[in-house]
Amino acid sequence: MLHIGCHLSSAKGYLAMGKDAVKINADTFAFFTRNPRGGKAKDIDHEDVQSFLTYAAEHHFTKLVAHAPYTMNICATKENIRTFAHEILTDDLQRMEATPGNYYNFHPGSHVGQGSQQGIEMIATELNRVLRPTQTTTVLLETMAGKGTEVGRSFEELQDIIKRVELQDKLGICLDTCHIWDSGYDIVNDLDGVLADFDNIIGLHRLKAIHLNDSLNPCGSCKDRHACIGEGCIGLEALTKVINHPQLQELPFILETPNDLDGYAREISLLRKSSSSCASG
Numbered sequence: 001m002l003h004i005g006c007h008l009s010s011a012k013g014y015l016a017m018g019k020d021a022v023k024i025n026a027d028t029f030a031f032f033t034r035n036p037r038g039g040k041a042k043d044i045d046h047e048d049v050q051s052f053l054t055y056a057a058e059h060h061f062t063k064l065v066a067h068a069p070y071t072m073n074i075c076a077t078k079e080n081i082r083t084f085a086h087e088i089l090t091d092d093l094q095r096m097e098a099t100p101g102n103y104y105n106f107h108p109g110s111h112v113g114q115g116s117q118q119g120i121e122m123i124a125t126e127l128n129r130v131l132r133p134t135q136t137t138t139v140l141l142e143t144m145a146g147k148g149t150e151v152g153r154s155f156e157e158l159q160d161i162i163k164r165v166e167l168q169d170k171l172g173i174c175l176d177t178c179h180i181w182d183s184g185y186d187i188v189n190d191l192d193g194v195l196a197d198f199d200n201i202i203g204l205h206r207l208k209a210i211h212l213n214d215s216l217n218p219c220g221s222c223k224d225r226h227a228c229i230g231e232g233c234i235g236l237e238a239l240t241k242v243i244n245h246p247q248l249q250e251l252p253f254i255l256e257t258p259n260d261l262d263g264y265a266r267e268i269s270l271l272r273k274s275s276s277s278c279a280s281g
């Protein structure tokens with residue numbers, strides 16, 4: 001069965017997100033661990049978390065894909081920005097352990113002119129500082145569109161980070177279809193070739209989650225503007241091949257399309273109908 005969900009608002013807590021997910025026929029979801037622009041996170045409400053965990057087990061949820069604030073930049077030039085990023089990362093990883101065994105996805109960072117090599121070193125150094133052998137959370141590096149000075153625009157850059165990290169079993173990749181398309185991977189005409197590249201350079205065993213988005217722009221545009229499923233340059237046919245690909249179909253798929261909850265419900269229903277794996281599970 002297709003595992004699919006979308007970004008949900010964490011404002012009303014974990015159980016409320018779980019119920020929203022079930023309402024739209026999702027069995028996973030993503031949420032920002034705090035205001036996407038950063039700032040202080042709400043204290044974990046352990047009663048809410050316990051109710052959510054029971055609810056999620058009853059409804060056969062698969063792994064959640066939490067998202068770090070997108071302003072968190074661990075390879076910034078300014079030390080205060082890096083310190084802030086370190087504090088967020090440390091706090092988030094601790095909070096993630098309240099819901100054990102899930103995914104925490106983050107944008108590797110923007111090197112802001114220092115060069116991607118320097119960015120890669122700084123990201124790996126920070127990961128070696130915060131990852132713990134005892135953590136149950138897997139930290140996912142997101143594939144980036146290559147906007148501005150983003151690090152992680154190619155499989156090579158992501159692997160360059162991973163190979164410098166000691167606790168590699170705590171690391172994985174979240175592949176964003178809009179981002180890799182924008183950074184130049186042609187998943188419309190050559191999905192198999194792109195996945196073979198991924199496997200050769202990083203290894204498909206590291207691929208843990210998919211952000212399923214259409215793109216407003218052509219392949220290689222480096223823009224990062226998400227479109228609704230079937231309304232962009234990637235299109236429904238290619239995205240259907242992504243969800244049905246034998247090497248991907250067990251992964252959690254997260255929609256980050258410009259939608260409200262009703263729009264997400266429609267996309268989930270459309271994709272479940274386009275899914276070749278039957279809903280017997």
Ligand code: FE
Pocket residue numbers: 067107142
């Ligand atoms: Fe993201």
Ligand code: FE
Pocket residue numbers: 142176211256
């Ligand atoms: Fe994404």
Ligand code: ZN
Pocket residue numbers: 176178179224225226
């Ligand atoms: Zn994006």
